[in-house]
Amino acid sequence: MTTTAIINLDLPGPVISRHVYGHFAEHLGRCIYGGFWVGENADVPHVRGIRLDVVEALRALRIPNLRWPGGCFGDTYHWRDGVGPRDQRPRIVNSHWGDVVEDNAFGTHEFLDLCELLGADPYVSGNVGSGSVQEMSEWVEYLTRGDDSPMAALRRAHGRDEPWRVPFWGIGNETWGCGGNMRAEQYASLARHYSTFVRDQGDNRVYRIAVGPSDEQYDWTETMMRSFDDLAADPAAPADPFQALSLHYYTMTGSWSDKGEATRFTEDEWYVALSRASRMEEFLTRHSTVMDRYDPHRKVGLVVDEWGTWWNVEPGTNPGFLYQQNTLRDALVASTHLDAFHRHADRVVMANIAQTVNVLQAMLLTDPDSGALVLTPTYHVFEMNAGHHDAASLDVALRDVPTTEADGRTLPLVSVTASTRDDGALVSLSNLDASEPREVVLDLRGRTATPVGARVLTASALQSHNTPDDPSAVAPAPFDGVREHPRGLLVQLPPHSYVTAELRLS
Ligand code: AHR
Known part of the structure; x- marks a missing residue:
């Protein structure tokens, strides 16, 4: 079966915000400590204690924003512990992640220094669960105020x-769970309360992101949107209580107690993972439908600020550190999510894969012994897709898509999304079929398109992954499977592969 993808190149749709290519770094395992932060006395090359090769690899992705300090850690974090002379900072216990002692060496100044080195916008997740309104308000003042106010002076x-x-700015994290186990009504009130004190200082404009649902929590979305609507309708209310709701969803093949293995999986588990990843499309559609009832003009954004695979940890590693390998399967889970974000560009304003270095579906893995840095297959998908940042989405109408049944759902085996900017277009194609090549005719309408380059990400085995000994087992390569076709172009996708094709438009 040949799939047809009809793309009207002259009908640009909503812009795909570069911020959907955002990242997340929590004080968890070796993400901050050993991942980003090695300290000023480290042997590994660093800038003011921040690992240089990590910064360079992420700059190559044009990383648009970085969320910090949690996650669950964020609702235990008191920012004053992490400012001032490092040798005088208090030690605390990271109760969520490994119950380890945290010395607060990496705090507010180090995080903002990191963002400046990366050229990324900071996304701070404030503490609602165990903090106070005053603490959050003072942190905003400390960070963003220019005059001689008490916090600016500090x-x-x-x-x-x-x-x-x-x-x-995040108004808490997962307040339905680790952030306080709250009821939706309870948090809806707190979100209005806290966000009132997350003030714009000087010319700094804060985009306030309230805690939204996890996967199918449609009731939570409904309650938050009703609360938004109540306040927005009040002429005496000063401003919208928040500008966006978050959404969290993790992909695993098993259950929370046994999530499945990162590298030792069967072909069936390949399909289960991709079928579960494809649920992001359903969640975005259904949460947007709820939001549309209160916000038909789509003023309130959806920020998918935690997503990705969550596997059982690598054997021999601390179960609280969430260190996992990353295979070709993770790469296609990533492309499946990114395609969903592209298709929902009118509502999804930002997303943050969890988590950047050494934790969950990481971009980068660092070897604790040799210090070697490895780029994961997921990293390569982000890099291959960088051309979509802030480009106008193009609607793709797919016909004759092969499918398979997995995890009780019908999984389309071919996915295509596209965007355009000036006289160019980028088309991304995923072949989720574990064993068969697939053909896609790109039926290109409205403008003349000339292919100017294509790359493919695939590997010999579904389980292929990169290690310090074999860092390029899964790496992009030039692709010669794009041919002229009477209707546009014919793309011959190898089994289990990801392809990007660049077009020049005239
Ligand atoms: O990313 C790991 C954890 O997953 C985060 O701390 C939390 O927000 C979520 O449950």
């Missing part, structure tokens, strides 16, 4: 004169 005393620009 920041200066700690060595930073200019305020930072902090465009994104």
Whole structure:
């Protein structure tokens, strides 16, 4: 069966925000400590304690934003513990992740330094679960105020004169779970309360992201949107209580107690993982439908600020550190999500894969012994897709898509999304079929398209992954499977592969 993808190149749709290619770094396992932060006395090359090769690899992705300090850790984090002279910072226990002692060496200044090195916008997740309104309000002041207010003066005393620009702020994290086990009504009130005190200081404009649902929590979305609507309808209310709701969803093949293995999986588990990943499309559609009832003009964004695979940890590693390998299957889970974000560009304004280095579906893995850095297959999908950042989405109408049954759902085996900017277009194609090649005719309408380059990401085995000894087992390669076709182009996708094709338009 040949699939047809009809793309009207002259009908640009909503812009795919570069922020859907965002990242997440929590104080968890070896993400911050050993991943980003090695300290100023480390042998590995660093800038002010921040690992240089990690920064360079992420800069190559044009990483648009970074969420920090949690996750669950965020609702136990008191920011004043992480400012001032490092040798005087208090030690705390990271009760969520491994019950290890945290010395607060990496705090506010180090995080903002990291963002500046990366060229990424900071996204700070504030503490609602165990913090206070005053604490959150003062953190905003500390970060973003320019005059001689008490918090601005404290920041200066700690060595930073200019305020930072902090465009994104989370009003807690998973308050339905680790962030306080709250009821939706309870949190809806708290979100209005806290966000009132997350003020714009000077010319810093804060985009406030309230805790939204996890996967199927449609009731939570309904309650939050009703609360938004109540306040928005009140002429005496000063401003919208929040600008976006978050959504969290993790892909696994098993259950929370036995999530499945990262590298030792069967062909059936390949399909189960991709079928579960494809549920992101369903969640975005259904949560958007609820939001549309209250917000038909789509003022409130959806921020998928935690997504990705969650497997059992690698044997021999700390179960609380969530260190997992990353295979070709993870790469196609990523492309499946990114395609869903592209298709919902009118509502999904931002997304953050969990988590950047050494934790869950990471971009980068660092070897604790040799210090070697490995780029994961997921990293390569992000890099191959960088051309979609801030480009206008193009609607893709698919016909004759092969399917399979997996995990009680019908899984389309071919996915295609596209975007355009100026006189160019980028088309991304996934072949989720574990064993068969698939053909796609790109029926290109409205403008003349000339292929100017294509790349493929695939490997000999579904389980292929990169290690310090074999860092390029899964790496992009030039692709010669794009041919002229009377209706546009014919793309011959190898089994289990990801392809990007660049077009010049005239
Ligand atoms: O990303 C790991 C954890 O998953 C986060 O801390 C939490 O928000 C989610 O449950």
